[in-house]
Amino acid sequence: MKHVICKCGWVSFALTKQEAETEIQRFNTWFDNQPYKTREMYGNRRSSLSEYLCLRCGKGDFKPASQEEIAKIWGCTINPVVYEEVVE
Ligand SMILES: [Zn+2]
Numbered sequence: 001m002k003h004v005i006c007k008c009g010w011v012s013f014a015l016t017k018q019e020a021e022t023e024i025q026r027f028n029t030w031f032d033n034q035p036y037k038t039r040e041m042y043g044n045r046r047s048s049l050s051e052y053l054c055l056r057c058g059k060g061d062f063k064p065a066s067q068e069e070i071a072k073i074w075g076c077t078i079n080p081v082v083y084e085e086v087v088e
Pocket residue numbers: 006007008009010054055056057058059
């Protein structure tokens with residue numbers, strides 16, 4: 001699992017856009033087949049790419065996180081975000 005850190009200092013774990021889209025599709029297919037009560041528990045909202053952003057600031061300005069940065073958040077719940085490294 002790859003970790004990235006946002007400009008605001010929040011660490012998340014990185015998925016590629018394709019991985020996120022696969023997850024979204026899987027969730028939405030499941031979601032669409034749920035009774036109203038269950039959908040309500042999930043905020044009555046289908047998943048989308050806009051949810052794969054920094055949980056703290058809502059933006060998506062990431063760089064790979066260093067070992068120290070990861071160590072600081074060890075044991076916390078972290079959310080997935082889309083981050084694709086530019087291969088030069
Ligand atoms: Zn942030």
